[in-house]
Amino acid sequence: MSDILHVKDLRISFPSRSGPVEVVRGVSFDLGRERLGIVGESGSGKSQTGRAILGLTPPSGRVTAERLEFDGIDLRGASPATWRKLRGRRMSMVMQDPKFSLNPVMTIGRQIVEAFHRQDNAPKSEAKDRAMVMLESVQIRDPERVYNAYPHELSGGMGQRAMIAMMLITEPDLLIADEPTSALDVTVQLDVLRILDDLVTQRGMGLIFISHDLRLVSSFCDRVLVMYAGRMVEELKASELHNAQHPYTRGLLNCLPQIDGGQRPLPTLRRDPAWLA
């Protein structure tokens, strides 16, 4: 099982009043058909890393890397034509809040079909059938109603499932999930994760799961990457999380409250300015 994504020394900087500021400072990893979790707090650069892989960094940002390769295709400075071939067909992204990430004036069905149509100009009926099949596969019980519904008519969980359906209908090789459950209720979170789990396993995709929730990521992913202030501070297998070396990761682990007691008072994270170097 060969790696599909190679990232080496990825750096992203944005202009600011006091000069360019690097928000991602030298991130490197390789991804095969496995699940990689990227964990970090707000501002750690994890979302920007995900967007850079899809070439969606805002125009004011500068992206450089020693290596940024998907399935042999160099993503650095890729042309719009290259991106058209990759985005939607081979790489996809599920975003955080379906309230904002779905077009409010288009029906769900139309938005899903649009993702499918990008592939080949399949006839309309086939596109609709495929969309219905996808909606069923994300366990939406009444796919006809959801197909004709507008995003604001769906609950958060349903909207996110529709989003997943939309992003997986073209059977991409790589899926980036940027905080896919953060906007959902806890009970719904688990449902959506389970669906994502099944679909990713069935199709043998590579998955990058971006989140601030360490526990969630460690239970869901094979490997975990911990980011702080734009840098990778630790990379390890999820099963070996308890053996984390870096004080930031250890600090995060210690902060997690245990249901059966644990330390009192609850420890908080102590940040060492040395980590910013």
Add this chain to the structure above:
Amino acid sequence: MSTTNPENAGGRWGALPYLGMKTGKLVLTVGVTFLGLLFVTFLIGRVVPVDPVLAAVGDRASQSTYDAAYIELGLDKPLYHQFWIYLSNALTGDLGNSLLTKKPIIEDIARVFPATLELATAGIILGTLFGVPLGVLSAVKQGKLADQIVRVVGLVGYSAPIFWLGLLGLLVFYAKLGWVAGPGRIDIAYEYSVTQVTGLLLIDTAMQGQWDAFANVLAHLALPAGLLGYFSMAYISRMTRSFMLAELAQEYIITARVKGVAEWRIIWVHALRNAAVPLVTVIALSYAGLLEGSVLTETVFAWPGLGQYLTNSLQNADMNAVLGGTLVIGVIFVGLNLLSDLLYTVLDPRVRRR
């Protein structure tokens, strides 16, 4: 369970209670505004330093004629009673008689209104046709040369006096270049060969198959409509740019990019469709604004519409006509504002489907 909360618009009657309350509120607001309009024009009428009785009967009338007219005009009654008479008359369409023509004002207005309607409609069509695409272009090429040019063009529209541009337009395009016809709606040669059915000359001439008259009307309409169109284009393009920029910054645009949707589709199908919701409101408001512009434009182009009626009445100190005209324009203005509110409600699916 509140029936005025759109979230609760389910149940047996569906969205009816919610829509009902909303319409009810609108009607009430409009009613009160209309009342206010009448009150303001009534007040203005009473402020006039000119004696309305003298204006009606002339300087040389005898005392008895004067007294009779005084009573007939209701000036002996208390103020609130006068207002009541004014109000009930207005509601039945009786705006009094013009001091000049001695005919009912409402008839005069009905006669001149189609000219303004044709002009303003032509203006808004031009303004939208050019304004929306330019606004989109401006938003997409934000900061670049195209954006700057569109903004400058718009800025001129905000800063130049419309009557001055009209005069310059006549000077250049009519007098010097001869590309368009001069003031007036139609050449005298054609004026009596057309039977006015709707009052909208373009439609009337087309209906009667008089194509050379049609061409002539078009030649006369081109410059003033172009002028009004330019002014509404300035406003519409600016607002389109603003709305498009707001939409293009939304998350669902990123979703569309992730799906690999072509850039032109993202702009014209995704973003514009969302921006269209407030944009239609803006277009309706701009249409209303053209009423204001038409007053000065019609003066410059000798266009026999409502605007010119108003200014003529003004110059002839025909206060009844001025107030009647002001009232009518006010009503239309309120109506268009109302329409734009309703359009917003209808077009936004977040409100519509419930």
Add this chain to the structure above:
Amino acid sequence: MAEMSTRDWLLSDLPTSRRQAKLGQTYRTWLLLRQNRLAMLGLGIVALLIVMAIFADVIAPFDPYAGGDLRTERLLPPSWTHLMGTDDLARDIFSRIVYGSRVTLLVVAMVAIIATPIGLAVGTTAGYFGGWVDTVLMRITDIFLAFPRLILALAFVAALGPGIENAVIAIAITSWPPYARLARAETLTIRNTDYIAAIRLQGARSPRIIWGHVVPLCMSSVIVRVTLDMAGIILTAAGLGFLGLGAQPPQPEWGAMIASGRRFIIDFWWVATMPGIAIFVVSLGFNLLGDGLRDVLDPKGEK
């Protein structure tokens, strides 16, 4: 301690007095505004207008009211003597435009002085007290907003009689409603904040709260709005002048000058064109300045 330059004092992060903080804020705003070249152009134009108005006696080469020789000096094209030509009464157009700047400035200033306090008062009162006070005041505002500005001004001038004072009153009456709306919107956002509650707990009464605290917070967006409006006020005044309702002849009001030059536009284009250029330039100046101020003071609000 080393001597601080004035600039450092103004930009200091730790102001020691309210005055220093206020001046510092104003200075920072000024620095931001200065970067916008178009806004600076607008400011320049406005400054030029003010200079022209004040020093009209010195700048204008001829008397704006007395004409020259009616046989030889009527309707002369622009030349070095008469920079903008002469009109049909042999008066120098350039001088008339220079003196006309006084009329323009007067109108703009008077309307701003009259309409702004009214709008602020109505809007903040409505927003602060809410309830029926709000409803009544807003209904009144809406009624005035229901008429297009020029039309209502026209009706008022028709009633009051032509003349510059009546024109100013008429325009002012039609100008205050948008400011009231704006002030009300701002007041609504401020009304429930903690610091207003704190002042109320300290025993301050409503008028003091409104004028001392709410109004200053509304000021920046109202200033932006008023500046942007000035172009519209100038155009409305010019429109009234064009219709013969503003300043009466022989006063050199720019709109009226266009009207009187209208008859000769084909053969003597400068008579009507020059005043229009003046109106256009001044209006443009206010628009540019207002846009710049808006970007600096209130970037979120794009109306």
